[in-house]
Amino acid sequence: MEQQQNNRGSFSNLGFILAAAGSSIGLGNLWKFPYLTGQNGGGVFVLVYLIIVATIGFTCMLGETAIGKYTKLNPLGAYRKLSKKFAFVGALGIIVPFLIVTYYNIIGGWVLKYIADFIMGKLGVMVGDPAGYFGAFVSSAFSPIFWTLVFVLINFIIIQAGVSEGIEKMSKILMPALFVLLIIVVIRSVTLPGAAAGLEFYLKPDFSKLTMATVSAALGQVFFSLSLGMGAMVAYGSYLPDATNIEKTSTIIPIMDSGAALLAGFAIFPACAAFSVDVGAGPSLIFQTLPTVFNSMPGGVIWAIVFFFLVLFAAITSATSLIECPVSWLIDSKGMKRRTATILVCIVAFLCAIPESLSLGELSGLTFPTFNGAMGIFDFVGYIAENVLMPAAGFFMCIVIGYVWGIDNFEKAVTNNGQFPFRTKAFVTIMIKYVAPIAIFIIWLQSIGIWGLIFK
Numbered sequence: 001m002e003q004q005q006n007n008r009g010s011f012s013n014l015g016f017i018l019a020a021a022g023s024s025i026g027l028g029n030l031w032k033f034p035y036l037t038g039q040n041g042g043g044v045f046v047l048v049y050l051i052i053v054a055t056i057g058f059t060c061m062l063g064e065t066a067i068g069k070y071t072k073l074n075p076l077g078a079y080r081k082l083s084k085k086f087a088f089v090g091a092l093g094i095i096v097p098f099l100i101v102t103y104y105n106i107i108g109g110w111v112l113k114y115i116a117d118f119i120m121g122k123l124g125v126m127v128g129d130p131a132g133y134f135g136a137f138v139s140s141a142f143s144p145i146f147w148t149l150v151f152v153l154i155n156f157i158i159i160q161a162g163v164s165e166g167i168e169k170m171s172k173i174l175m176p177a178l179f180v181l182l183i184i185v186v187i188r189s190v191t192l193p194g195a196a197a198g199l200e201f202y203l204k205p206d207f208s209k210l211t212m213a214t215v216s217a218a219l220g221q222v223f224f225s226l227s228l229g230m231g232a233m234v235a236y237g238s239y240l241p242d243a244t245n246i247e248k249t250s251t252i253i254p255i256m257d258s259g260a261a262l263l264a265g266f267a268i269f270p271a272c273a274a275f276s277v278d279v280g281a282g283p284s285l286i287f288q289t290l291p292t293v294f295n296s297m298p299g300g301v302i303w304a305i306v307f308f309f310l311v312l313f314a315a316i317t318s319a320t321s322l323i324e325c326p327v328s329w330l331i332d333s334k335g336m337k338r339r340t341a342t343i344l345v346c347i348v349a350f351l352c353a354i355p356e357s358l359s360l361g362e363l364s365g366l367t368f369p370t371f372n373g374a375m376g377i378f379d380f381v382g383y384i385a386e387n388v389l390m391p392a393a394g395f396f397m398c399i400v401i402g403y404v405w406g407i408d409n410f411e412k413a414v415t416n417n418g419q420f421p422f423r424t425k426a427f428v429t430i431m432i433k434y435v436a437p438i439a440i441f442i443i444w445l446q447s448i449g450i451w452g453l454i455f456k
């Protein structure tokens with residue numbers, strides 16, 4: 001049943017790198033990385049983040065891709081094939097991306113709405129009261145849901161075209177375009193008068209700001225940004241031909257992903273300093289702050305449209321990758337046609353987005369208790385996916401590779417039975433068996449609030 005590979009399509013090497021980079025580079029890089037950096041002390045967060053990318057990030061990227069390439073199955077089938085007992089890890093690889101996509105679509109909708117506003121000449125009105133403008137929009141009942149639907153429809157059209165034609169074609173155009181557009185905005189930003197203070201905040205680590213919370217925020221962000229711990233890379237790896245050097249691809253993809261995140265920081269922090277914008281504005285940083293920044297530039301509307309289009313491109317390639325996880329499971333395990341599976345996932349994800357979006361307005365009174373305080377539906381779904389389930393999936397992936405599937409089998413998958421050298425074998429072995437699971441477990445305790453209870 002699970003072996004129906006003929007209708008799965010396959011990737012070329014470059015196609016895989018572009019599609020995997022497309023999955024990784026998204027709202028996590030352009031929207032979340034800058035605001036987390038701003039909230040967590042600037043340069044020191046960037047430093048910790050990069051160290052984690054090079055260690056745990058690289059290791060988990062290689063691990064997930066290897067599992068996908070070896071099993072040629074969706075995450076659930078893949079983990080089941082490695083060990084029946086650990087099939088639940090694969091189930092997380094279907095549930096978690098689905099949960100994420102429900103609110104990812106909403107943020108994608110916000111981006112679309114802002115692009116439409118810029119095009120309709122509302123930048124001037126917006127910057128009069130950016131916080132109020134953003135707040136009024138997200139808390140309204142109809143508008144955010146309408147734009148979420150538009151975002152879902154765009155993704156639907158792309159996905160149902162199939163893996164090689166849909167995602168690969170799109171990545172080949174959108175990824176290089178993304179980097180070009182980002183660099184243009186960076187050049188504008190770093191040449192603004194007063195940019196130097198922002199660069200200093202961004203690049204000079206202030207070690208007095210280094211706390212457990214900084215490390216924990218950075219580790220969570222590495223998982224989210226690299227699309228790890230949720231089966232996305234297992235799904236993509238399953239489309240790879242055996243003769244692919246995945247040690248290489250697992251090096252290139254995190255470098256591209258971090259490059260995009262770093263560029264986003266270079267675009268935002270110098271501009272924040274130049275226009276006295278609060279770096280700690282949080283999740284609203286892009287939506288409230290950038291319009292103000294762009295408005296103060298000559299040709300501001302153009303800059304705003306260009307930048308938000310760039311964010312939209314990145315959000316689409318990530319969202320399609322998230323949707324691909326449950327879709328490929330429905331194709332493989334339930335024998336569904338790609339088109340039917342995509343329609344089903346898109347409709348259910350959209351229906352889930354409705355109460356989530358309403359929870360930022362009408363339904364804000366409806367909250368769920370957690371160790372980290374009561375949360376509305378929107379925050380709660382994000383918390384369950386990113387803070388509770390995602391690190392758990394990453395943790396168990398290490399356990400499965402290190403202790404169940406075994407390093408020897410893992411090595412065979414990485415080297416394609418000796419065809420390629422495995423240069424980082426010693427390093428990856430220590431990471432997978434010890435360092436990564438322990439670090440992830442600690443961050444998990446921190447995220448769900450138990451660490452805080454123990455070390456009061």
Ligand code: PHE
Pocket residue numbers: 023024025026027028029097100224225226227228230232318319321322
């Ligand atoms: N990595 C994507 C981003 O940075 C989000 C994502 C997570 C996409 C998991 C796919 C799977 O926006």
